[in-house]
Amino acid sequence: MIRVATLDQARAALTEAPPGAAVLLFSPPAAALSLGVGWWRALERALRHDYPDRNFEAVLDCGPAPGHALEAIRAGVTAVMLDAPPNVLEAVADIATASGARVLGVGPALPLPSGERK
Secondary structure, eight states: EEOOOSSHHHHHHHHHTTTTOOEEEOTTTTHHHHTHHHHHHHHHHHHHHTTTEEEEEEEEEEOOOOOHHHHHHHHTEEEEEEEOOHHHHHHHHHHHHHTTTTEEEOSSSSOOOOOOOO
């Protein structure tokens, strides 16, 4: 699992991954709220175009905002992370599944790459 905040960081992560390795890319914390869904969707599209043979999943962190998670799913984001009560996670996950996406609950904190720390 790798936190990426820019397209260049995501490209580097995919380039450096061993061939055939599954790569899990995470946005910065609550990025859907601060950077927007469109930014992540554009990043994911660019990566799918540039790395069609790479096995990766790009997960947009939606913080505590189920509305942003639903917006991301409608926009075509394939995976979102949501910090919400179980009943909310389940409801959003049902919608995601119907759209071919998935929802992850919050796990351990993941650090930003060293160049992105404040």
